[in-house]
Amino acid sequence: MIAWKGLGTSKNFKMLKLSTIKFSTARITHKPISTTKITNNGSNPQMAFPCLDKLEQKTQVLSGSCNIEGNVNSLENGPEPSYSFVQTGFKTYKSHKPIFFDHGGYLPEYEIAYETWGQLNAEKDNIILVHTGLSASSHAKSQVDNEKPGWWEKFIGSGKYLDTDKYFIICTNVLGGCYGSTGPSSKDPANNDYYGTRFPIITVNDMVRAQRELIRDEFGVSKIHASIGASMGGMQSLAYAWEFPDEVEKVISISGCARSHPYSIALRHTQRQVLMSDPNWNRGFYYDKIPPHIGMKLAREIATITYRSGPEWEYRFGRNRADDSKSPALCPDFLVETYLDHAGEKFCLEYDANSLLYVSKAMDLFDLSSSNREKALKTRKSTEDEFFNHTPTSQSTSVPPEPYQEKKTSATVTPEESLQDLKNGLEKIAHKDVMVVGVESDILFPVWQQREIFDVLSSIENKERNLKYFELGTDISNYGHDTFLLSIDHFGPAVKDFLG
Amino acid sequence: MIAWKGLGTSKNFKMLKLSTIKFSTARITHKPISTTKITNNGSNPQMAFPCLDKLEQKTQVLSGSCNIEGNVNSLENGPEPSYSFVQTGFKTYKSHKPIFFDHGGYLPEYEIAYETWGQLNAEKDNIILVHTGLSASSHAKSQVDNEKPGWWEKFIGSGKYLDTDKYFIICTNVLGGCYGSTGPSSKDPANNDYYGTRFPIITVNDMVRAQRELIRDEFGVSKIHASIGASMGGMQSLAYAWEFPDEVEKVISISGCARSHPYSIALRHTQRQVLMSDPNWNRGFYYDKIPPHIGMKLAREIATITYRSGPEWEYRFGRNRADDSKSPALCPDFLVETYLDHAGEKFCLEYDANSLLYVSKAMDLFDLSSSNREKALKTRKSTEDEFFNHTPTSQSTSVPPEPYQEKKTSATVTPEESLQDLKNGLEKIAHKDVMVVGVESDILFPVWQQREIFDVLSSIENKERNLKYFELGTDISNYGHDTFLLSIDHFGPAVKDFLG
Incomplete structure (x- = not known):
């Protein structure tokens, strides 16, 4: 398991405090996660975002050893189930x-x-x-x-x-x-x-x-x-x-x-x-x-x-x-x-x-x-x-190169016509x-x-x-x-x- | 107006084809937008994503001259209304x-x-x-x-x-x-x-x-x-x-x-x-x-x-x-x-x-x-x-440093108790x-x-x-x-x- 402490609440935190992270492959060296200004002499303290820390950490883990054809071993002992759509x-x-x-x-x-x-x-x-x-x-x-x-x-x-x-x-x-x-x-x-x-x-x-x-x-x-x-x-x-x-x-x-x-x-x-x-x-x-x-x-x-x-x-x-x-x-x-x-x-x-x-x-x-x-x-x-x-299959139509613009003419089917169209279609299984x-x-x-x-x-x-x-x-x-x-x-x- | 042509459909596109872009500040030099493999000798053609091209283009425009205290002049003649929450x-x-x-x-x-x-x-x-x-x-x-x-x-x-x-x-x-x-x-x-x-x-x-x-x-x-x-x-x-x-x-x-x-x-x-x-x-x-x-x-x-x-x-x-x-x-x-x-x-x-x-x-x-x-x-x-x-206002509680874990004890309020709680609250305006x-x-x-x-x-x-x-x-x-x-x-x- 990855124990995660994230951003400290002290006024002068300069970087992430990470407790020991155990991975099956390698230990991650953590860089400061965001470019957020870390000065904190305002009226109120800086809010922390542990949910984003977690996502960024996951990205780092995945970037280290992701292999879609097998399992991501580094995650097996991590906070996530292994990459397992096989x-x-x-x-x-x-x-x-x-x-x-x-x-x-x-x-x-x-x-x-x-x-x-x-x-x-x-x-x-x-x-x-x-x-x-x-x-x-x-x-x-x-x-x-x-x-x-x-x-x-x-x-x-x-x-x-x-x-x-x-x-x-x-x-x-x-x-x-x-x-x-x-x-x-x-x-x-x-x-x-x-x-x-x-x-x-x-x-x-x-x-x-x-x-x-x-x-x-x-x-x-x-x-x-x-x-x-x-x-x-x-x-x-x-x-x-x-x-x-x-x-x-x-x-x-x-x-x-x-x-x-x-x-x-x-x-x-x-x-x-x-x-x-x-x-x-x-x-x-x-x-x-x-x-x-x-x-x-x-x-x-x-x-x-x-x-x-x-x-x-x-x-x-x-x-x-x-x-x-x-x-x-x-x-x-x-x-x-x-x-x-x-x-x-x-x-x-x-x-x-x-x-x-x-x-x-x-x-x-x-x-x-x-x-x-x-x-x-x-x-x-x-x-x-x-x-x-x-x-060769040309299929030019299947590669839309430009954002579709609304053609007003295409919106002229009334709900009644549309329902009749469906009825005509469902005749086949009636x-x-x-x-x-x-x-x-x-x-x-x-x-x-x-x-x-x-x-x-x-x-x-x-x-x-x-x-x-x-x-x-x-x-x-x-x-x-x-x-x-x-x-x-x-x-x-x-x-x-x-x-x- | 920005005229935008986006990715071509030809088999060998190497970079974006841009028609003339007129900005009030500067002309954008466009780099290939993604690291997508551009080989296209597969069974079917590569799909195009004009909606993403558009977003990436907007990011480029904004990175050039965004100034939140005034207007983003470069967008005034662009595809978007000016940055106007003032x-x-x-x-x-x-x-x-x-x-x-x-x-x-x-x-x-x-x-x-x-x-x-x-x-x-x-x-x-x-x-x-x-x-x-x-x-x-x-x-x-x-x-x-x-x-x-x-x-x-x-x-x-x-x-x-x-x-x-x-x-x-x-x-x-x-x-x-x-x-x-x-x-x-x-x-x-x-x-x-x-x-x-x-x-x-x-x-x-x-x-x-x-x-x-x-x-x-x-x-x-x-x-x-x-x-x-x-x-x-x-x-x-x-x-x-x-x-x-x-x-x-x-x-x-x-x-x-x-x-x-x-x-x-x-x-x-x-x-x-x-x-x-x-x-x-x-x-x-x-x-x-x-x-x-x-x-x-x-x-x-x-x-x-x-x-x-x-x-x-x-x-x-x-x-x-x-x-x-x-x-x-x-x-x-x-x-x-x-x-x-x-x-x-x-x-x-x-x-x-x-x-x-x-x-x-x-x-x-x-x-x-x-x-x-x-x-x-x-x-x-x-x-x-x-x-x-x-x-100084400590407010330590307003800076949650770790993801919240569900405490099962906090979920014990029944709908009936909760409704009574609301009733007690609304007494004040009854x-x-x-x-x-x-x-x-x-x-x-x-x-x-x-x-x-x-x-x-x-x-x-x-x-x-x-x-x-x-x-x-x-x-x-x-x-x-x-x-x-x-x-x-x-x-x-x-x-x-x-x-x-």
């Missing part, structure tokens, strides 16, 4: 065929990390494909090769809501992620260099098309029993059915939407901008350098706010301060602040910054409206044609059994967005299907967007029932 | 007496900028004190010395909701602000250096005590007719009555609260942390240097999200992109993103970064609960005693006429916080007073927290009626 115990599907994307761009080959639970039956008709949220790995549940609890540990299992006695459950790390699937932190076979921000923009529909290759190639299965997921997983769940309406029996979308709405886009926008403003992000080329841990920490803090709800925190933190015997500070001070600080710190080296940007952007771009999907299909086909005609789950306390995916999916599908007449809507009120859950992780017993039975 | 046309009250603060610390002397409208009557009983939100100046309305429209231009005036034919309206720039009142960007008479982060932590109650000195010293008035404000102004409005219950007749608190709640604290926390993480913030000592314009921009973008509502943006922006002919980008892309980007850019040099931190923190600390106010009073008195006994206005679409100050003020006051029996609660539903306003600026006609009549 997970273990998953299988890998490798496609040697290229995959082409909705907005141009392609990958010459790619890998998808996946884990499975239960057994594929003889009829090969019992697959449930579980889709993850933004930053989750394929490790939805513990298994022999990785016994750590998964992110939906109690939702999946023998006799559980996703019953492994009955179903063969598959969960993948999404394309663009960093837990074993090809993403910006992977190397491009074309030049053996990290993709970084040469990785193409991807969409949720692109992700599910990669998953489908895995299902077909690895298991020889042409139809899955169900597609289920929450948050971005709820988007993927719908997208899988949209891309392959004849290859999925039942669709469950929890705390998701049929198209991302501007407020959710705004909330993700600030996370991306904060991250991209970290000088260490270096326009996506930080591999083998200091990762943008400060930008990641801040982005995660913002994200954490969007995952929970006011009433939960009111009850959990109230106005309690972390340490009521101390004076107020600009560094984390109230209990809710130290909580956010810890949440950010825990995440900042656990996930790849570029993956966060690309997957977050994919969420913004999610829109099953007819016009959007038609345009995407056209672009994808054109990239594919160019590729197979052996002309014959499917679809269950939509919404949570009233969710701020990031407000419940009206789940109601929208249900309402639009309901408005398309079809007598054959089974259409269900299930909503958790604030009397049931105040966990907001994170309800799907924290209150599984409140929607699990309905899910189990729907799966049949 | 307002004009206000009067200044100067107190030569020291002011002592709730959490220790003091100012040996201070100034309060203010503006007035209407006439003080012979009885000196027609003053309405208007309190501002976080970043507003005293310029609530145009007047002869500053004819620009004020932030409540149409709310105040002859025959308007705050009727200048009847009332003498005063609005101040809060202590800690940067529009003429003493704040962190002021110089400390003790050493003639900027206060920076040697400025003491202040509270909303500290702010109103400074305002009261102005009211008494400048106008010789011992009782004001009304205290009114929205957002932080709604806090001040209550705080003024709390500090001086016999010196105010009527209290109007719009979109405010009686104590800041953890979700609001969390939302402000991220803004402060983002700002403090900008290396140019330099722990508060950026005066005469490059101001933390990137941190300010990002903080304002986050703030802007909290000021509005999802449904408003749904209607206003929908999923429209800024320029639908272009490909998706990680830089601002959707219309809501370019909107946020502009909002941040507009603000980033208009307000002082340290003022933002201190005033934002003052909002977090706002709590009229009995225990909190008693503790504050004790600390203040102790600082005052130390000062007048000619011992005999006053109080009007509370809430807005259902407000995310930053959710309507249950205004209901809380009303409910707690209502629970304290008193037959003499006039207690009113007025709520604007989502059918009336979807402007969220900004409703007090944008939908004045929906609550103005009720306010006018209440004022009598």
Whole structure:
């Protein structure tokens, strides 16, 4: 452990007082951290910023021995968990065929990390494909090769809501992620260099098309029993059915939407901008350098706010301060602040910054409206044609060289036209059994967005299907967007029932 | 105007292509902006980041000729408004007496900028004190010395909701602000250096005590007719009555609260942390240097999200992109993103970064609960005693040298105890006429916080007073927290009626 004393309070401190720091590699020689004037003959003393000291110290540690391909040994005994977005115990599907994307761009080959639970039956008709949220790995549940609890540990299992006695459950790390699937932190076979921000923009529909290759190639299965997921997983769940309406029996979308709405886009926008403003992000080329841990920490803090709800925190933190015997500070001070600080710190080296940007952007771009999907299909086909005609992919459109200026003409779609566009898009899955789950306390995916999916599908007449809507009120859950992780017993039975 | 072309899309760009840049001071020689690898023989082209180019360019411009005491001339013809948090046309009250603060610390002397409208009557009983939100100046309305429209231009005036034919309206720039009142960007008479982060932590109650000195010293008035404000102004409005219950007749608190709640604290926390993480913030000592314009921009973008509502943006922006002919980008892309980007850019040099931190923190600390106010009073008195006994103010508690660790013991206050504590605190103003206005679409100050003020006051029996609660539903306003600026006609009549 690093014992950290930081700035002294004496009037004449000239430099940091550091107690003994033990690292596994080397002892750090500390220079005065900032250029702050150290004179202190004013009316009041200089405020200290231990939270910044800590960040700067972390940067120093990372600059000494960061190695993104392995572990950062120097941090193992330090204040942080090791740099560990390399997970273990998953299988890998490798496609040697290229995959082409909705907005141009392609990958010459790619890998998808996946884990499975239960057994594929003889009829090969019992697959449930579980889709993850933004930053989750394929490790939805513990298994022999990785016994750590998964992110939906109690939702999946023998006799559980996703019953492994009955179903063969598959969960993948999404394309663009960093837990074993090809993403910006992977190397491009074309030049053996990290993709970084040469990785193409991807969409949720692109992700599910990669998953489908895995299902077909690895298991020889042409139809899955169900597609289920929450948050971005709820988007993927719908997208899988949209891309392959004849290859999925039942669709469950929890705390998701049929198209991302501007407020959710705004909330993700600030996370991306904060991250991209970290000088260490270096326009996506930080591999083998200091990762943008400060930008990641801040982005995660913002994200954490969007995952929970006011009433939960009111009850959990109230106005309690972390340490009521101390004076107020600009560094984390109230209990809710130290909580956010810890949440950010825990995440900042656990996930790849570029993956966060690309997957977050994919969420913004999610829109099953007819016009959007038609345009995407056209672009994808054109990239594919160019590729197979052996002309280089021009993709000039995917490299915007100038800030976008608002074109007033692009804002003329009315809400009514927009809704009709969505209805036209959802026609494609209107014959499917679809269950939509919404949570009233969710701020990031407000419940009206789940109601929208249900309402639009309901408005398309079809007598054959089974259409269900299930909503958790604030009397049931105040966990907001994170309800799907924290209150599984409140929607699990309905899910189990729907799966049949 | 600066014409900006940014990174070219050609495969071999080696440096930025800049078109002619005209500055009033000097032409900038541009170096390659990042250390990004420029090889581009991968499967896909390198993405461009015009939004970062723009920020880096701005930093370069500011580093050339920033002078916080005047204008940044080089920006006058540039893409930004001039660095203008020096307002004009206000009067200044100067107190030569020291002011002592709730959490220790003091100012040996201070100034309060203010503006007035209407006439003080012979009885000196027609003053309405208007309190501002976080970043507003005293310029609530145009007047002869500053004819620009004020932030409540149409709310105040002859025959308007705050009727200048009847009332003498005063609005101040809060202590800690940067529009003429003493704040962190002021110089400390003790050493003639900027206060920076040697400025003491202040509270909303500290702010109103400074305002009261102005009211008494400048106008010789011992009782004001009304205290009114929205957002932080709604806090001040209550705080003024709390500090001086016999010196105010009527209290109007719009979109405010009686104590800041953890979700609001969390939302402000991220803004402060983002700002403090900008290396140019330099722990508060950026005066005469490059101001933390990137941190300010990002903080304002986050703030802007909290000021509005999802449904408003749904209607206003929908999923429209800024320029639908272009490909998706990680830089601002959707219309809501370019909107946020502009909002941040507009603000980033208009307000002082340290003022933002201190005033934002003052909002977090706002709590009229009995225990909190008693503790504050004790600390203040102790600082005052130390000062007048000619011992230096120790204030060791105001300089936290180490990150706060959560003390589990501090989290034991139950919601019920906490509510009783608030009730005990509000006893002090339970005999006053109080009007509370809430807005259902407000995310930053959710309507249950205004209901809380009303409910707690209502629970304290008193037959003499006039207690009113007025709520604007989502059918009336979807402007969220900004409703007090944008939908004045929906609550103005009720306010006018209440004022009598």
